[in-house]
Amino acid sequence: MATHRFKQNAVLIANTFAFTMCFMVWTMFGEIGVPIAEELALNGTQFGILTAIPILTGALARLPLGSMTDRYGGRPVFFIVLLVIVPAIWLVQFATAYWQLLILGAFIGLSGGAFSVGITYTAKWFEKDRQGLAMGVFGAGNAGAAVTKYIAPTVIVMLGWQAVPNLYAIIMLATAAFFWFFSFTDPSHRNTQRSSLREQLNVINDPKVWKYCQYYSVVFGGYVGVSLWLTRYYMNEYGFGIQLAAVIATIFVLPSGIIRAFGGWLSDRFGAHTVTWSCLWASLIALFIMSYPETYYSVQGAANGARVEFGFGIPVWLFTTALFVVGIAWGIGKASVFKYLANDYQENLGLVSGIVGLAGGLGGFLLPIMFGALVDLTGIATTVWMLCFAVTLISIIWMWWTERRVKTFTKETGN
Numbered sequence: 308m309a310t311h312r313f314k315q316n317a318v319l320i321a322n323t324f325a326f327t328m329c330f331m332v333w334t335m336f337g338e339i340g341v342p343i344a345e346e347l348a349l350n351g352t353q354f355g356i357l358t359a360i361p362i363l364t365g366a367l368a369r370l371p372l373g374s375m376t377d378r379y380g381g382r383p384v385f386f387i388v389l390l391v392i393v394p395a396i397w398l399v400q401f402a403t404a405y406w407q408l409l410i411l412g413a414f415i416g417l418s419g420g421a422f423s424v425g426i427t428y429t430a431k432w433f434e435k436d437r438q439g440l441a442m443g444v445f446g447a448g449n450a451g452a453a454v455t456k457y458i459a460p461t462v463i464v465m466l467g468w469q470a471v472p473n474l475y476a477i478i479m480l481a482t483a484a485f486f487w488f489f490s491f492t493d494p495s496h497r498n499t500q501r502s503s504l505r506e507q508l509n510v511i512n513d514p515k516v517w518k519y520c521q522y523y524s525v526v527f528g529g530y531v532g533v534s535l536w537l538t539r540y541y542m543n544e545y546g547f548g549i550q551l552a553a554v555i556a557t558i559f560v561l562p563s564g565i566i567r568a569f570g571g572w573l574s575d576r577f578g579a580h581t582v583t584w585s586c587l588w589a590s591l592i593a594l595f596i597m598s599y600p601e602t603y604y605s606v607q608g609a610a611n612g613a614r615v616e617f618g619f620g621i622p623v624w625l626f627t628t629a630l631f632v633v634g635i636a637w638g639i640g641k642a643s644v645f646k647y648l649a650n651d652y653q654e655n656l657g658l659v660s661g662i663v664g665l666a667g668g669l670g671g672f673l674l675p676i677m678f679g680a681l682v683d684l685t686g687i688a689t690t691v692w693m694l695c696f697a698v699t700l701i702s703i704i705w706m707w708w709t710e711r712r713v714k715t716f717t718k719e720t721g722n
Contacts, residue, residue, distance in 0.1 A: 314491045315432050315441075321489040322381075322425045323445050325389060328482040329418040330451030330564075331458075332396055332475050333361055336412060337535035338459035339399075339468040341542070341549055347405055355679030357405070358535040359672045360412040365419020366668020373423035373661025381428020382492045388421045389483035396479060399472035418479075419668060423661040430649055430656055432493070436575060438649045443571020443642040450564030452534045456553040460538075464550060510652070510659055518709060519647050520666030522583060525590075525702050526640035528670015529695055533633075534560050535675045536691060544688050545623050558627055563634035570642030579646040580710055586640035587706065591699045593632040597621065597692040621689075633695075670698075 309317070336343075336358045344354045375384050395414035402408045425445055433441040459471050510516060537559060541552035573582050601620030621629075645660065652659040674694070681690040 309491070314493075318432050318490050319429060319441060319444060321486050322385070322429050323448050325385065325482050325486045326421060326425045326445060326448030327451040327454065328479060329389070329392075329421045330448055331455045332392065332415060332451075332479060333365055333419040334358075334452045334531070334534055335415075335455050335459060335471060335475060336361060336408075337452075337538060338455055338549075338553060339463065339471050340535075341539060342463060342468045343408065349405070351679035351683045352676065353405070353679070354539065355536075355675035355677075357408060357412065359532075359675040360409050361416035362419060362531055362535070362668055362675075363672040364413045364416030365422075366416075366665050366672055368417050368420025369423040369664035369668060370658070370661040372420045373427060373664065374658050376424045376427045377655060377658055380492055380494070381424050381431070382487075382490050385421060385424045385428060385490075386483060386487050388417055388424065389479060389486060392418050393476050393479050393483070396472050397476035400469040423664045426645060426660050426664075427656050435649070439571040439575035439642065439646045440568065441571070442645050442649065443568040443574070446567040446571070446641055446645070447565050449530065449567060449638070449641070450561055452531075453557045453561035453564060456538070456557050456560060460550045460553040510655060511662065514709075515647075515651065516659060516662060518705060519644055519663050521702050521705055522587075522640070522644045522647075523663045523667040524670035525699050526583075526586065526637040526644060527664075527667035528672075528674060529590075529698070530563055530634070530637050530641065531668070531671025532674025532678065533691075533695070535671075536678050537630075540688065540691070555627060559630045559634040562631065563638035566635055566638040567642045570639030571646065573639060574643040574646035579643045579650065580706075582643035583640055583647075584703075584706060584710075586636040586643065587699055587703050590633045590636040590640075591696065591703060593629040593636070594692050594696040594699060596629045597626055597633070598689050598696050600687050600689040 340354055340357050343349070343357070349357065372384060372388065392415055395411050399408065399411050399415070402411060425448075426442055429441050429445040430438050458474075462468075462471050462474060534556070537556035538549065538552045541547045541555055542549060545552075547555065570582065570586075599619075599621055604616065604619070606615045644663070648656060648659050648663060674691075677694060678691040681694060682688060
């Protein structure tokens with residue numbers, strides 16, 4: 308009979324692998340959307356909507372799926388989600404109209420909703436002092452976005468974009484089988500209390516939940532939104548082909564996903580607040596650098612009236628370096644925010660993680676659309692980073708006002 312430690316590790320591995328594949332599928336429109344946009348002559352806003360629709364449904368699904376996980380356990384809920392999305396993935400290759408792609412993308416978005424299932428399923432198998440690391444390891448499945456950036460562009464070039472959903476459907480079916488045979492059920496993890504959803508949702512009245520939603524909309528919503536936009540950004544701004552653009556984009560996507568495990572360990576050791584505060588500041592500084600648009604100056608000479616003209620822009624190496632810093636910061640921050648939740652909401656972690664995950668997913672949904680609209684409106688590509696900078700700054704101010712300022716006041720008064 309398998310020991311408890313063996314079951315813990317088996318569940319963690321099965322969960323992480325399944326979530327990695329889910330994230331790979333969830334973000335595939337960021338890659339196949341590029342040739343689709345060329346075929347259908349989509350503008351920036353339409354492309355943003357196409358990539359964002361799966362993110363929206365994945366975000367909306369996180370709340371009910373999290374609640375179901377609290378009630379029925381993670382194993383059956385996760386398995387059903389994996390099976391349900393397979394037909395929608397497979398049918399994408401036959402879509403010929405924009406509206407068809409949007410409908411199928413909405414169903415595929417359930418793969419993103421699996422996060423609130425897996426994070427709760429994982430946390431309940433581990434002791435409190437190990438939950439941060441365990442959830443961080445599971446959350447490293449975000450690296451599935453990098454997997455799709457390696458696989459999809461190569462398949463697109465060799466076989467056409469239609470081959471990508473066909474391949475992904477087969478992978479997801481195999482993933483469902485692997486998950487079922489290598490995971491375990493623990494009845495004690497189920498919440499047998501038959502409280503209504505309305506009663507469960509009373510937690511929304513807690514202002515801390517809204518604050519954690521804001522943090523997660525930056526570190527996770529930003530991660531998803533930027534991941535979907537990066538390939539197109541490198542192609543348009545620096546003139547790269549789709550394969551090279553996607554590979555360079557993984558400098559952001561892959562480390563940000565993998566380092567989440569390290570972020571969980573840091574959160575266990577130094578606390579969720581300290582880690583989140585540091586991550587937000589690091590990303591704010593990097594985003595400031597990335598936001599600088601290519602600018603040309605014309606200066607009136609003092610002596611002979613001649614004009615001196617020169618230009619300045621962010622070279623690709625500097626932009627990519629700053630992007631890497633943002634990815635690392637957000638990757639660690641994704642883990643630290645959920646350490647807050649594990650500390651404060653142990654009994655209804657599935658529901659609360661669904662709420663916070665919903666906020667993060669909505670951030671990932673809105674950002675590509677806003678990116679496209681900003682570029683269409685202004686014609687300035689770096690406005691996307693200006694938007695990310697502004698949202699990050701709001702989170703820093705909120706954290707200072709509700710946490711650091713309060714701590715400072717408490718120390719000064721001795722209360």
